[in-house]
Amino acid sequence: MRTRALAVRIIRQFLRDKRTMALLFLAPLLVLTLMHFVFNGQTVKPDVGVAGIPSAVTAKVDPETARIVDYPDRKEAEEDLRDGKLDAVISIENGKPAILLEGTDPSMAKAVQLLLQKTLQADMLTVQPQISYLYGDEDLSSFDSFGPVLIGFFSFFFVFLLAGVSFLRERTTGTLERLLATPIRRSEVVAGYLLGFGLFTLAQATLIAWFSIRVLGIYMAGSVWLVLLINLLLTLTALTLGTLLSSYAGTEFQIIQFIPLVIVPQVFFSGLFNLEAMNPWLQKLSYVMPLYYGADAMRDIMLRGKGLAGIQVDIYVLLGFSVLFALLNVAALKKQRTI
Amino acid sequence: MGQSPAAENVPLVEIRGVSRRFGAKTVLDDVSLNVERGEIFGLLGPSGSGKTTLIKLITGIDKADEGTVRMFGETMPKLSLLQRYGYMAQSDALYQELTARENLRFFASLYGLAGSRREERIRAAMEIVDLNDHLNKTVSAYSGGMKRRLSLAISLLHEPELLILDEPTVGIDPVLRRSIWEELLALRDRGTSIVLTTHVMDEADKCDRIGLIRDGRLTAVDTPQGLKNRSGTDSIEQAFIVLGGGAPS
Numbered sequence: 156m157r158t159r160a161l162a163v164r165i166i167r168q169f170l171r172d173k174r175t176m177a178l179l180f181l182a183p184l185l186v187l188t189l190m191h192f193v194f195n196g197q198t199v200k201p202d203v204g205v206a207g208i209p210s211a212v213t214a215k216v217d218p219e220t221a222r223i224v225d226y227p228d229r230k231e232a233e234e235d236l237r238d239g240k241l242d243a244v245i246s247i248e249n250g251k252p253a254i255l256l257e258g259t260d261p262s263m264a265k266a267v268q269l270l271l272q273k274t275l276q277a278d279m280l281t282v283q284p285q286i287s288y289l290y291g292d293e294d295l296s297s298f299d300s301f302g303p304v305l306i307g308f309f310s311f312f313f314v315f316l317l318a319g320v321s322f323l324r325e326r327t328t329g330t331l332e333r334l335l336a337t338p339i340r341r342s343e344v345v346a347g348y349l350l351g352f353g354l355f356t357l358a359q360a361t362l363i364a365w366f367s368i369r370v371l372g373i374y375m376a377g378s379v380w381l382v383l384l385i386n387l388l389l390t391l392t393a394l395t396l397g398t399l400l401s402s403y404a405g406t407e408f409q410i411i412q413f414i415p416l417v418i419v420p421q422v423f424f425s426g427l428f429n430l431e432a433m434n435p436w437l438q439k440l441s442y443v444m445p446l447y448y449g450a451d452a453m454r455d456i457m458l459r460g461k462g463l464a465g466i467q468v469d470i471y472v473l474l475g476f477s478v479l480f481a482l483l484n485v486a487a488l489k490k491q492r493t494i
Numbered sequence: 495m496g497q498s499p500a501a502e503n504v505p506l507v508e509i510r511g512v513s514r515r516f517g518a519k520t521v522l523d524d525v526s527l528n529v530e531r532g533e534i535f536g537l538l539g540p541s542g543s544g545k546t547t548l549i550k551l552i553t554g555i556d557k558a559d560e561g562t563v564r565m566f567g568e569t570m571p572k573l574s575l576l577q578r579y580g581y582m583a584q585s586d587a588l589y590q591e592l593t594a595r596e597n598l599r600f601f602a603s604l605y606g607l608a609g610s611r612r613e614e615r616i617r618a619a620m621e622i623v624d625l626n627d628h629l630n631k632t633v634s635a636y637s638g639g640m641k642r643r644l645s646l647a648i649s650l651l652h653e654p655e656l657l658i659l660d661e662p663t664v665g666i667d668p669v670l671r672r673s674i675w676e677e678l679l680a681l682r683d684r685g686t687s688i689v690l691t692t693h694v695m696d697e698a699d700k701c702d703r704i705g706l707i708r709d710g711r712l713t714a715v716d717t718p719q720g721l722k723n724r725s726g727t728d729s730i731e732q733a734f735i736v737l738g739g740g741a742p743s
């Protein structure tokens with residue numbers, strides 16, 4: 156009953172605080188929408204200057220993949236490259252094709268090289284391989300690919316921040332001390348927080364998932380229910396971790412200081428970036444990061460269409476994190492009251 | 495209240511050789527005192543003397559470095575004992591975004607009150623502090639004195655046998671202060687024991703017994719009249735200067 160009273164109080168406070176509600180519910184949608192427009196799958200289209208290349212060759216270039224500008228003279232093309240009007244200049248030097256790249260944008264450089272390869276090979280290759288996809292399809296955009304990670308990340312990040320700040324406030328305003336002068340158990344305090352926040356985080360997870368799938372049309376191969384389940388587990392982990400760390404912070408600003416320490420590294424290890432190039436020892440760090448398991452499960456569900464059996468390890472690990480952090484929370488409250 | 499005769503005889507609060515240090519600073523030094531059933535016990539001392547620290551040790555929120563605190567004959571801190579006293583902290587611990595009623599309901603539920611009994615107790619407690627007209631206001635719209643009164647009302651909700659009040663009347667106007675004191679005296683007459691801290695001399699005079707505290711040491715414990723007699727003065731203020739070695743703030 157005390158747990159319920161605490162949960163009801165948290166929900167009431169939440170509903171009063173319109174700004175925080177907006178942060179929790181609207182901010183993730185806004186950022187996801189922006190991400191969607193930035194990475195909506197349009198491939199980069201380089202501007203390529205050519206000098207001394209036969210028009211028979213340039214004509215073979217698909218105008219969808221690049222804009223070709225013919226220059227009578229290489230010097231003139233290089234001038235425009237320097238002015239930022241072109242991304243590359245292709246010319247013939249010593250009888251061989253030479254390519255000068257602008258060089259500051261690796262994705263643009265790769266696109267030009269790919270274009271060159273395709274154009275040169277078009278004649279040689281007589282049998283085109285048949286391409287098919289195990290998961291996804293040829294329309295899969297970058298947004299589709301890392302969207303599942305983002306969805307998990309937002310649930311994690313905002314809940315971490317809110318739970319941390321509100322628990323801290325409870326301590327700094329003296330209400331936690333007052334609370335602990337009542338017969339409430341430490342475990343009931345933690346359970347009350349889980350219940351009160353859990354309700355909001357469930358609503359948040361539902362909204363984010365619905366918005367991404369229905370409105371933004373993100374690629375979705377698996378079950379929405381599993382997406383919600385993983386989101387809920389991630390937010391529970393964020394909630395318990397946030398409240399736990401808040402007992403080591405004295406001000407709201409110190410909570411913010413946990414972001415580069417606790418949140419940002421998790422983003423790097425969550426699968427947004429390919430880790431294969433990293434030192435294998437460093438790669439193992441991802442095993443202690445909740446977001447890694449959440450992101451892994453989200454990708455398995457949304458991109459690979461896996462079911463419960465395929466993601467059960469992630470589920471157990473996330474549950475384990477939540478339970479561990481919750482127990483540590485109960486222990487950390489000992490600092491406030493020894494019983 | 496259903497206790498064995500043995501429990502009736504032990505002091506309500508029994509503090510034995512309690513010391514509390516924060517780092518190198520000794521804030522309470524070997525304090526011993528008893529609070530008896532049915533009395534108003536006042537802790538009087540200048541700012542920073544250790545009153546709040548002692549109060550927190552009694553409530554069990556804080557733990558002494560040395561010595562023991564017993565309440566109702568049992569060693570603190572103990573979870574079941576937290577139900578048996580009402581506490582008002584020196585700084586108002588209220589949820590500002592919530593209304594007074596929501597604050598009261600929350601704390602009442604923590605003490606196990608529910609349903610119509612809870613609403614009845616909320617009315618009664620708010621009646622004592624004269625705030626029934628402001629039940630639906632959010633606490634952030636309360637004045638400082640109103641917040642103090644609301645904190646007091648919260649400590650009265652579950653009709654505890656023991657009230658622990660840290661500066662209950664600070665920031666409350668003289669008229670209301672008098673009516674609150676009348677209520678405290680009435681509570682005492684009905685059997686509630688009260689421990690409170692104060693700066694105000696005429697409040698100290700209303701207590702049954704007073705403990706003078708200075709620099710973390712309890713310099714004297716007696717009835718107001720007893721303190722005056724011992725020091726050969728005719729006011730608590732002067733008694734404090736003679737017995738404690740300095741003026742209270």
Ligand SMILES: Nc1ncnc2c1ncn2[C@@H]1O[C@H](COP(=O)(O)OP(=O)(O)OP(=O)(O)O)[C@@H](O)[C@H]1O
Pocket residue numbers: 516521539540541542543544545546547548584
């Ligand atoms: N958590 C703490 N850490 C360090 N020092 C503390 C702490 N709490 C109290 N003190 C110190 O202990 C001393 C006594 O503080 P306390 O709050 O008990 O005084 P008080 O008698 O209640 O004063 P006031 O009348 O102003 O409320 C003060 O010098 C204070 O600085």
Ligand SMILES: [Mg+2]
Pocket residue numbers: 545546547584660
């Ligand atoms: Mg004090």
